[in-house]
Amino acid sequence: MSITVLKNGNVLDLEKGAYLEGYSVVIEGNRIVEVTDGRAEFNDAQVIDVKGKTVMPGFIDCHVHVLASNANLGTNAAQPNILATIRALPLLDAMLTRGFTTVRDAGGADWALMHAVESGLIPGPRIFPSGKALSQTGGHGDFRPRSDTFEPCSCCFRAGAIARVVDGVDNVRLAAREEILRGATQIKIMASGGVASEFDPIANTQYSEDEIRAIVAEAEAANTYVMAHAYTGRAIARAVRCGARTIEHGNLVDEAAAKVMKEHGAYAVPTLATYDVLGVYGEKLGLSADSIAKVEGVRVAGRESLKIFRDAGVPMGFGSDLLGEMQEFQSNEFRIRSEVIGNLETLRSATIIGAQVLNRVGQLGVIAAGALADVLVVNGDPLVDIEAVANGAERIEYVFQNGKRVKHAPPM
Template sequence: MTHLLIVNSHVLDVHALTLRSGLSVLVSDGRIAAVGTDLSVPAGCTTLDARGMTLMPGLIDCHVHTVASSFNLGGVARQPNVFVMLRALPIMKAMLERGFTSVRDAGGADWSLAEAVRTGLVPGPRLFSSGKALSQTGGHADFRPRNDDLDACSCAYKLGNIGRVVDGVDACRLAVREEILKGASQIKVMASGGVASPNDPIGNLGYSEAELRAIVEEAGNANTYVMAHAYTPRAIARAVRCGVRTIEHGNLVDAPTAELMAELGAYMVPTLITYEGLANEGERYGLPAASIAKIESVRGQGRQAIEILARAGVKMGLGSDLLGETHPLQSDELRLRAEILGNGPVLQQATLIGAEILGQSGQLGEVTAGAIADLLLVDGNPLSDIRCLLNQGEHIRAILKDGLLHKNTL
């Protein structure tokens, strides 16, 4: 049994949004064994003096694409699986070094990547993978170009493709069952058009209601849930009425739709930072022209969407959704949201609410006895200055995941 005692830090209480001084935190075998004063310490326990620093939960990003090593997702989809895997490894390692100890992959990453991290084979955040996102023919995960004859889509088998093309109620049921069998933690569905795909305008709907309800039912049968890519009020309202639990992006949401989400207990995972990255770097790094033309139709309303959702009382998780060379912008999602909502609510989105979305309340996202010891020691106070969590984790002095020190510069 391994033990670590952290002393002299200011513990961030993400429930009350306060710093608690004078507490010690005992970590034993990957979990927080105790938080308090005058703790009984086992023999041979290592002590970490964190004087003046903030001890806080590891961050949770609820929308990443760890295999998206390029802006051109269609190009990634055609790469050999080994190349895709090798290019994903530094992306995951960098996420952990920024303080993201858990991430939910929204299409592409599979059980093997999650298991490689879990078993310590490669460094990275705890990975909740969706397997292949489900897309109708011509939907947001169908990267085939227009042609007289459409080639059969190989997307169900290539690791680099974030989704698979599937049509019809029975085929959707089978696809969900297959993704669950292959190890998906939750199911992702493309419920509207999107930016990074060639032939689906933002305003298009994805799937019939019968197909969406079948996908939700099958996920529920497996004791999990559905997350849906959707932008417009029509697509969002339709998805949550069909039982979708989390909406991804949602830039064009309006007040009545936000109120419907709150009424039905649906979560939103906005992804503001990806549109900054796409707009500023997309053309330079190979984002197709058709996708570049779509960016401004959703970018400008992202901040307004955050305000609308907050007024309606919709719970929001933190998401980044970055591609290619913009992965280093991940932590800037905190900054963008803090400019709108303030630091405290955004820290809760990146910890407590993220844990709720993952079905890990009490296990992740808080510094309490019994929780998994995913912890950050930060030089600074994120409640007053969110910048101490930016810049690739340079102010994060130590990172624990499952109670093990991944980084320690004390």
């Protein structure tokens, strides 16, 4: 089994918010086996001197859409299946290059794409897929034009569709079971209106409480959980009381809803980068006028939501939720968050908290013996200068995923 030693680096302990200076990280196979300040010497080991560099865990993005190669999700869903899949490949590779070794797909990706990455067939971050998100008729996942008809059964869904439309308690139970059968590691629901869909105002709540509870029951029966797209305090509190474990976006949260989240042990996954970019590029890249009109109302409020979640003690995972060509701005989320909650909490959101969301504590988001060897070597100190990670791949010199070097700096 191959051994790699990252020698004499500054290992970032994100729990303590401090560096272990001059430490070495020993990787054997796909695991970290030792973090030591002694001389790590092994026969036939590959030794990489990273003196003066930051050694830290690979990033976790808890809200991506890897199959959304087009910003207009209706257009994206209309693509032939093979094109939707092929167009995802460079998006996945670019995420990995930016240091995101794990992502939770919030609608679209399935077991097959997850397996393609796991087996080494294609480069990309480890995927925790949601399958198709569940949406009520006329909800955030319903991108039909008013004159259209819908596919008659789930077997007709296109690869580029991030969601499926399903109504009624019995039907949502079946849909949740189908997505789990197809490999979904969690179930995504649309619990309020959204930005990218034309006909559902953001203030609307979606799905009845009975439907949400039925979906939650099916997820829990399969030892997993529900992630809920929700913007307003009303929609957030309602979804959490019905059992949703993570709230996606949450830009219009209020103190009362944040208190409900804290009481129920729920997580927030804000996705602020997407609104800044949508405001600039959305129209050019095909977002409808109705959707663009919704952006500004949630963009400014999103920054305030970070303070509300923080003050209520709600843990926040890192999310980006970028669509199409805008996915290149994924790392901007670091910059936006650091301005509000500081560098350390921002970095924790993309590592420690992300691992909690995924139920992978001790395996992901940490540099420690026994953890999976998802490791970054960064040129700079992200605790002081968030630009060390906010500029995408620019200052990330090495990326290790499952112990394999998947990116390295070019020779000087």
